[in-house]
Amino acid sequence: MRKSMVVVEGSYAVAHAVKVCKPNVISAYPITPQTHIVEDLAQFAADGEMNCEYMNVESEFSAISALIGASAAGARTYSSTTSQGLALMHEALFNASGMRLPIVMTVVNRALSAPINIWNDQQDSISQRDTGWIQLYAEDVQEAADMTPQLYKLAENEDILLPAMSCMDGFILSHVYEPVILLEQSLTDEFLPAYNPEFVLDPKNPMSFGAFADPSTYTEFRYKQEKAMGVALGKIEEIANEFKDIYGRYYGGLIDGYVLDDAEIVIMAMGSVIGTIKDTIDVLRSEGESVGLLKVRSFRPFPRDAIRAALKNAKVVITLDKNISIGKNEGALCTEVKACLYNTDTRVPVIGFMLGHGGRDIPISMIKKLINKAKLVEKGIFVESEYADLREDLA
Amino acid sequence: MSLLKPGHRGCAGCCDALAGKFVLDAIGEDCIVVSPTGCLEVFTTPYPESAWGVPWIHSLFENAAAVASGVEAALKSLGKKNNTKVIAIGGDGATLDIGLQAISGAFERGHDFTYICVDNEAYMNTGIQRSGATPLYASTTTSPAGKVSFGNPLHKKNMPAIIAAHGSPYVATASIAYAPDMMKKVKKATEIKGPTYVHVHAPCCTGWKFESSKTIEVGRLAVETALWPLYEMENGVVTNVRKLKNRKPVEEYLKMQGRFKHLFTMEGGLEEIKKIQAIADWNVKHFGLE
Numbered sequence: 001m002r003k004s005m006v007v008v009e010g011s012y013a014v015a016h017a018v019k020v021c022k023p024n025v026i027s028a029y030p031i032t033p034q035t036h037i038v039e040d041l042a043q044f045a046a047d048g049e050m051n052c053e054y055m056n057v058e059s060e061f062s063a064i065s066a067l068i069g070a071s072a073a074g075a076r077t078y079s080s081t082t083s084q085g086l087a088l089m090h091e092a093l094f095n096a097s098g099m100r101l102p103i104v105m106t107v108v109n110r111a112l113s114a115p116i117n118i119w120n121d122q123q124d125s126i127s128q129r130d131t132g133w134i135q136l137y138a139e140d141v142q143e144a145a146d147m148t149p150q151l152y153k154l155a156e157n158e159d160i161l162l163p164a165m166s167c168m169d170g171f172i173l174s175h176v177y178e179p180v181i182l183l184e185q186s187l188t189d190e191f192l193p194a195y196n197p198e199f200v201l202d203p204k205n206p207m208s209f210g211a212f213a214d215p216s217t218y219t220e221f222r223y224k225q226e227k228a229m230g231v232a233l234g235k236i237e238e239i240a241n242e243f244k245d246i247y248g249r250y251y252g253g254l255i256d257g258y259v260l261d262d263a264e265i266v267i268m269a270m271g272s273v274i275g276t277i278k279d280t281i282d283v284l285r286s287e288g289e290s291v292g293l294l295k296v297r298s299f300r301p302f303p304r305d306a307i308r309a310a311l312k313n314a315k316v317v318i319t320l321d322k323n324i325s326i327g328k329n330e331g332a333l334c335t336e337v338k339a340c341l342y343n344t345d346t347r348v349p350v351i352g353f354m355l356g357h358g359g360r361d362i363p364i365s366m367i368k369k370l371i372n373k374a375k376l377v378e379k380g381i382f383v384e385s386e387y388a389d390l391r392e393d394l395a
Numbered sequence: 396m397s398l399l400k401p402g403h404r405g406c407a408g409c410c411d412a413l414a415g416k417f418v419l420d421a422i423g424e425d426c427i428v429v430s431p432t433g434c435l436e437v438f439t440t441p442y443p444e445s446a447w448g449v450p451w452i453h454s455l456f457e458n459a460a461a462v463a464s465g466v467e468a469a470l471k472s473l474g475k476k477n478n479t480k481v482i483a484i485g486g487d488g489a490t491l492d493i494g495l496q497a498i499s500g501a502f503e504r505g506h507d508f509t510y511i512c513v514d515n516e517a518y519m520n521t522g523i524q525r526s527g528a529t530p531l532y533a534s535t536t537t538s539p540a541g542k543v544s545f546g547n548p549l550h551k552k553n554m555p556a557i558i559a560a561h562g563s564p565y566v567a568t569a570s571i572a573y574a575p576d577m578m579k580k581v582k583k584a585t586e587i588k589g590p591t592y593v594h595v596h597a598p599c600c601t602g603w604k605f606e607s608s609k610t611i612e613v614g615r616l617a618v619e620t621a622l623w624p625l626y627e628m629e630n631g632v633v634t635n636v637r638k639l640k641n642r643k644p645v646e647e648y649l650k651m652q653g654r655f656k657h658l659f660t661m662e663g664g665l666e667e668i669k670k671i672q673a674i675a676d677w678n679v680k681h682f683g684l685e
Contacts, residue, residue, distance in 0.1 A: 024472040025465060053468035058500030065458035065497065069465030072452050075472055095454050201427045201450040201466060203479055208445035210453035212437050
């Protein structure tokens with residue numbers, strides 16, 4: 001452990017990262033369910049360590065709504081939520097992105113009810129895929145913390161102006177104690193410029209936000225959001241590199257590879273399971289297996305070109321999804337990876353595995369099992385997508 | 396020129412347009428206005444045009460109070476609050492029904508803002524559906540009078556009392572038919588620190604079915620029959636009421652409006668009007684209007 005490291009809870013590391021980004025308004029509802037992130041921020045505010053308005057609102061719906069007002073009034077804003085709370089925000093998520101308000105929110109990924117379950121999967125944020133928010137997924141606590149200033153810089157870019165979610169796996173990252181480097185205020189001040197938006201609610205220069213657009217103008221609003229996502233696609237890597245220059249840490253931009261270049265079997269995943277996959281790959285590589293990892297860091301914008309290039313030499317691809325589109329029997333990553341390869345010459349089989357739902361553990365033995373299954377593809381595609389960790393006694 | 400500029404798409408005789416104009420006339424340009432979804436939002440901002448001469452934001456139907464509280468928090472945090480007034484102007488559906496939770500939260504948190512409910516007693520923008528503010532026996536598209544129904548069977552929700560129960564320092568009722576009184580109350584509400592509330596009665600010619608030239612006349616009759624008492628409450632106590640000299644029977648108000656027409660034509664309708672008269676009588680007694 002390096003000297004500058006401290007052992008703290010994941011939530012604390014993120015809260016600390018938020019603090020050094022100096023948001024003007026924080027608004028959060030403390031449950032459904034919550035994490036310690038907003039509690040730690042409340043303590044910072046109570047101790048006078050933050051110069052911000054901390055709003056205790058009566059629901060996640062008002063949490064995001066208050067930030068819509070605050071952001072339009074020129075504030076840097078923050079909230080954090082998870083599962084049910086994120087689902088409750090759904091309508092307002094579209095509204096925030098439609099009004100091009102660069103709100104940053106940590107989504108602690110957890111399962112949705114029913115049945116009620118407070119443990120980790122990624123159904124919550126994946127279900128908000130089309131709301132127009134940037135979505136990055138963190139592999140470990142340090143990355144989740146470091147993503148915070150990266151996302152402010154990205155979201156507030158005048159050519160982007162989109163809200164952004166930093167997604168971190170519930171419990172596995174939010175409640176774990178890990179050695180991390182807490183973000184230094186001086187480095188963050190250097191990395192992240194002050195927020196000075198051009199379009200704000202100001203009596204000296206009145207503007208109207210949230211107008212009524214009929215069929216003659218509506219489409220172009222959506223088109224411009226998509227265009228901004230395109231700009232973000234280019235900026236994510238750039239900002240990750242700027243972060244590396246100042247803080248010395250790097251996790252990939254849109255994607256990241258791990259012993260990928262010569263790998264015949266490529267595993268694709270998002271979030272904390274990446275660590276388990278890397279450990280599995282280390283073991284298998286020592287046994288002579290040709291296995292590599294393609295970590296997807298940015299799910300929105302979706303890095304189509306980068307993934308196409310990274311999979312060019314793969315013989316088989318397996319995707320891991322902590323979510324399901326019920327009725328498609330497939331997780332979102334699987335669907336999107338397949339779709340991005342379709343109009344190319346890369347004819348690699350993509351096998352989808354859904355697992356780790358509602359907090360079910362994903363051990364190394366499971367990853368090994370999936371890699372062995374992937375080898376069966378040589379004899380033909382045996383399955384498009386399936387649950388990998390079903391309990392036969394309950395299924 | 397008013398800060399709510401002409402050229403908007405409001406109906407002839409529109410109560411919302413009058414209310415918006417009176418509010419801005421009362422407050423002046425140093426304000427930020429939040430509107431939930433509704434007629435006022437739709438007819439004032441057909442992109443790329445806007446009738447608003449002050450900064451204005453519309454987010455969603457149910458969150459105007461939360462958005463306004465965020466605006467206020469941002470101004471405070473950025474050191475820009477000074478004398479800038481934060482105002483939410485919402486319809487009755489956005490206020491009494493779908494937005495009630497956000498309003499409750501914002502009043503509990505004590506933000507320095509004024510919420511103005513422009514109450515035309517149904518969802519007019521979407522086609523005259525019943526809301527929690529629709530009065531007893533009004534016929535709406537979702538509470539129509541019919542062979543076995545006199546229309547809306549429920550009483551109007553007492554929103555000013557709900558706000559007063561939150562400990563608001565200032566709650567007032569007003570009517571667009573009494574413009575100077577309304578403007579005085581709006582101004583007073585914005586000058587008092589903390590979350591304040593003005594509930595404005597606003598007859599809608601389209602939804603209530605009366606001639607567009609009669610908006611003010613209908614509004615006056617609501618007050619003169621004691622169906623809409625005008626009062627102020629400070630810290631939960633009624634401090635001022637508008638007294639009535641020659642109170643009129645409720646029939647005079649009801650008969651002007653198509654939404655109550657069935658009470659005069661259906662068998663037993665006149666008998667049911669007694670229940671509406673009883674509401675007026677209760678108001679007289681409760682607020683000491685005479």
